[in-house]
Amino acid sequence: MAESIVGILLNNLDSLTKSELSLLRSAESDMESLSSTLTTIQAVLADAETKQFSDHAIKNWLAKLEDVAFKADDILDEWATDESLAPHCSCSCSCSLFNCAKFIMSRHKIAKEIKTIRERMGEIAEERSKFHLSNHQITQMNRETSSFPNEPKLYGRDMDKENIINSLLESQNIGGDDDVSVFPILGMGGVGKTTLAQFVYNEERVVKQFDARVWYCVSVDFDVKKISKAIVKDVSGTECRPDDTLDNVQVQLREALSGRRFLLVLDDVWTDKQELWNMFKNSLPFGAKGTSIIITTRLQIVTDIVGTAPAYELSPLPNDDCLLLFQSYAFKNVGDQANKKFKKIGRQIVEKCGGVPLAARALGSLLRSTRELGQWERIRDSEIWNLQAGKEDTILPALRLSYNYLSPQLRQCFAYCSLFPKDFVMKKEALIRIWMANGLIPTDERTDLEVVGNEILNGLLWHSMLEGTKREDDDGNVETCRMHDLFHDLASSILKSHCLHLESGSARALHIPDGARHFSVTSGIDSELHINHSTQSQQSLRTLMVNNHQYHIRPMLVDFTHFTCLRTLHIAGFKLSKLSSSIGDLKHLRYLSLIRSDLKSLPKSIGKLGNLQILNLAKSIDLRTLPKSITRLRSLKHLDTRYCFELKGMPNGIGSLTALQTLRYFKAGSEERGFAGIRELHGLNLLRDLWIVGVGHVKSVEDAKGACLMSKTNLSKLRLWWKMLDSHDEDVKSRSREVLECLQPHPNIKVLEIAEYPGAEFPTWMQMGDPLSSFPTLVELILNSFRNLEEWLLDWKEKESLPTLQSLQLSFCPRLNSLPEEICNLASLKSLRIANCDHLISLPHELTRLTSLESLTIKDCPTLRSLPCLAMQGQKSSLRLLDIFRCKQVASKLELQHLTALQALRLQDCSELKFSIQDLDYLTALNFLTLGPSIDLPESVKARVFNMFSKHNLKSWSRYY
Structure with a gap:
């Protein structure tokens, strides 16, 4: 990781020297020298990072380099922080004189530290000469593969093999003579892409289909000339001359392939360069119709570039298949498969492999040489990466290749x-x-x-x-x-x-090891948790994350004041009722998360955290106030107080935090109690995510206009919560509509949620006429608790209104009796959820026009009388989930036979709903089926359903009585 921190340090040095920070002349010279030294060291780091695994001296050298580089980064960050908070004083008062003197002393201190760092880094640079490191990028290790499978049997991939073979054979009759079909196989390292491709390549039906077949392992270097030469040799039996140009090689390639239907497998492709792929593929359209290429890769971007068909993505193997593979190696040529103890431990080992054949094969090979039960248990309880060098060669090279790339x-x-x-x-x-x-x-x-x-x-x-x-x-x-x-x-x-993560279990005291830079702990105890630390760990720690999944936990006892280098502090789920004022001394802190705490307030000193970018206080339900000093956090980008229900409001001056991008749970209408009003949102034009609660307390149209939501072009998520008001008060209804009229967002909005709105009708921009149809990027619309809404009027003049809307949720609208037919114009709608609409009688009649709809949920609509047709005969339905729950007056017959894509079906507490059990025969994709007690099933039909359970591979079949 030395290469990374050196890169960061060089970047920070460059930024500081280009800035207008007040540098002492000596420090300026030292920084230039340090930058030059680091650049020299950086040139050999790629080679050093690779050689450290076999050379302990290089590993120690890199460790020393990292330590000094991190220290330098801390010093530069301290300098930049002090400069940003420096007193801009005229020295006209004793306070200003003191602050100016303090700043000058700090500059001299930091200058001395930079000099020390520069000298130490110079010594480290001199040491590199004894390691004979190369100053160029190390060529990545290529993994050689062949067309012949290493496995005598394909475990758990028979269906995958058939799917790919069928795609290959079907492509023979599609496209023109010059078309080349490209089938990418995508998957993580070790999942079996190469093995699958080998079995496809050698399948008899495939061999008969092609005039020529070529296998080439590409690995990291996608060398067009080299690949072309290999194909020429395989197909024609003759080798290209070493001095042949690329053009000459490609001429020979065309001659070799002309008029022939061939299959080319390019295994382990890594290149994401479109121009290289185009250069290669353009030399191939000279084969006969049906010519195909199979590509295996770990990179999604490769499939996007090369594929003419969607990528075939391999999932991990089921444990049973992985176990068979493991046993084929662990018990190879040994007749002890019947030993139950070994088989039990073997299964437990395989479960740790996560369905990755590479891991199962490597561990099986490792254990094949021993029949000592204790050794098997030790392997079961060990981490794979702890295996000794030489025994890990079948696992780590594949994973390290991913990392090194x-x-x-x-x-x-x-x-x-x-x-x-x-x-x-x-x-x-x-x-x-x-x-x-x-x-x-x-x-x-x-x-x-x-x-x-x-x-x-x-x-x-x-x-x-x-x-x-x-x-x-x-x-x-x-x-x-x-x-x-x-x-x-x-x-x-x-x-x-x-970088360490620990599970504390029942431990009540944890020790942060010396040298740890990032430390996290997950605790499940119900008593005090002490975190112990040494002076060295105080000076090095940059991340401290402590999570507790228990509730009502007692305090975590740790003195944060000594962790002066912290960048990230995350504490979740502890009974933290008070935060020490010394939190303000963590001048490097960027990320502060205190979620699910018992805090009622924050100390004023938090305003000293000049670098703080993220402040997350979500679900601290007792939090009542934020200090005024928070308005000094000019670097703050994200402030999250979601579900802090007792929070009285934001402090006055919150509008000065112009870097804010996220402001969740801004409490409106609080200005009379001394808190920020909604007008303070006026200048926060970088906001992307805004959540306003208590909109009903906004007193005037002028205040609402003052928020200037229409001018916030970056705003993509807006949530407006009214909070419970007297929904029967006519003045409340009228004022709510007027206020909402003035809170129209910019057309760039993607997510819009309005909740607990007491108005009887929408404002003009919510009636989805021409104004709302100009929201070209709206993806999600949530309307919740519109208690006075009786009619939803739409005036769409264009069928393409809201062209990107994918999700529509409508709930707790007790007076609404129907939905507008224009909803059926939402061509991109994928999810429609209607719930708790007590007087809803009917749904739009032409839901069949929602051809993109994948999920339809209708819940707790007791007066709904009928369901429209969901799919017509011959129409391709996209519906995957259908959930009808507690709609007791629905008397329709539900036509299911055309919903062939349906994967989950729940029909519960719908006593009048009818459907034909025979329709279930058509639902070949069905995985989950729930039928409530109101669906009367005779015994013969129950047997039929259980047969379908077996036939369709249902994952869940439930009956509730």
Whole structure:
């Protein structure tokens, strides 16, 4: 990781020298010299990072370099912080004289420290000569593969093999003579892409279909000339001359392939350069119709560039198949498969492999040589990365190749993820912000750091080093992600003692090891937790994260004042009722999260945290006030007080925090009690996520206009909560409509939520006529608790209104009796949820026009009388989930036979609803089925359903009585 911190340090040095900070002349010279020395060292770091695994001296040299580099980064950050808070004084009073003198002394102190760092770094630079390090990029190790499978049998991939073969064979009759079909196989390292491709390549039906077949292992270097030469040799049997130009080679390639239908497998492709792929593919359209290419890769971006068909993504193997693979190695040529003890431990080992065949095969091979039960138990209880060098060659090279291919920025962000527990689901938003707080994202004045962070996250997803667990949208953006265990082991082995996560169990005292820079602990105890630390750990720690999943936990006892280098401090779930005023001494702190605490207030000293970018106080339900000093946090970008129900309001002056991008739970109408009013939002034009509660307390139209929501072009999420008012008061209804009229957001809005609105009708911009149809990017619309709304009027003149709307939720509208037919014009709508609408009688009749609809939920609508047709014969339905719950007057017959994509069906407490049990035969994709007691099933039909359970592989079949 030395390469990463040196890069960060050089970037920070460059930023400081270009800024207008007041430098002492000697310090300026030292900084220039330090920058030159670091540049010299940086040139050999790629080679050193690779050789450290086999050379302990180089490893120690890198450790020394890292320590000095981190210390230098702390000093430069302290300098920049002091400068930003420096007194702009005329020295006209004793207080100003004291502050100016204090600042000058600080400058001299930092200048001396920079000199020491420069001298120490010079010594380290001189040491590098004895290691004979190369000053060029190390060529990455290529993994040689062949077309012949290493496995005698394909475990758990028969269906995958058939799917790919069928796609290959079907492509023979599609497209023109010059078309080349490209089938990418995508998956993380070790999941079995190469093995699957080998079995497809050697399948008899495939061999007969093609005139020629070529297998080529590409690995990291996508050399067009080299690949072309190999194909010529395989197809024609003749070798190209060593001095042949690329043009000459490609002429020979065309001659060799002309008129022939061939299959080319390019295994282990890494290149994301479109021009290289185009150069290669343009030489191939000379084969016969049906020519195909199979590509295996770990990178999503590769499939996007090369594929003519969607990527075939391999999932981890089921444990039973993985176990068979493991046993084929562990018990090979040994007749002890029947030994129950070994088989039991073997199954437990396989469960740790996470369905990765590479891991199962490596561990099986390792254990094949021993029949000592204790050894098997030790392997079961060990971490894979702790295996001795030489025994890990079948696992770590594949994983390290993924890691080594990353840029330094991606490497450090990847390794940092070892701070979280295994299988921990990381929220994208929080993860990127923690990376930012620790300086892991390179700064660029022209680019927003969160945009760069999102690119880094996507890069890790493309490399399959992170796995998306929840998608935000159709573009593939993720909301949450996790790291596979094997990659977690790799990340942990990289940072080792510098980045640690511990599960405290029942321990009440934890010790932070010396040298740890990032430390996290998950506690489950119901008593006091003490965190002990040494002077050295105080000076090095940059991240401290403590999570507790218990409620009503007693205080965590730790003195934070000594952790002067902290960038990130996260405490969750502890009974923290008071925060020491010494928190203000953590001048490097960027990220402060105190969620689910018992805090009632924050100390005034928090206003001294000039570098603080993120302040998260969510779910601190006793929090009542924020200090006025918070308005001095000019670097603050994200302030989150969600579900702080006792919070009286934001302090006056909150509008001066013009860097704010997130402001959740801004309490409106509080100015009369001395808090900020809604007008303070006027200048916060960088806001992206705004949540206003208590909108009903806004007193005038002028105040609402003063928020200037229409001018906030960056705003993508807006939530307006009215809070409970007298919904029968006519003045309240009228004023609420007028206020909402003035809170119209900019057309760039993507998520809009309005809750507890007491008005009887929408404002003009909410009636979805021409004004709202100009919201071209709206993705989600949530309307909750409109207690006086009787009719929803739409005046769409265009059928393409709200072209991007994917989710519509309507709930707790007790007077609403129908929905407008124009809803059926929402061509992109995927999810429609209607709940707790007590007087709703009917739904739009033409729901069949919602061809993109995947989820339909209708709950607690007791007066709903009928359901419209959901799909017509011959129409392709996208509906995957249908949930009808507690709609007791629905007397329609539900036609299910055309809902062939349906995966989940719940019909419960709908006593009058009718449907034909035979329709279930058509639901071949069905995985989950719930039928409530009101659905009367004779015994013969119950048997039929159980048969379908087996036939359709239902994962869940429930009956509630």
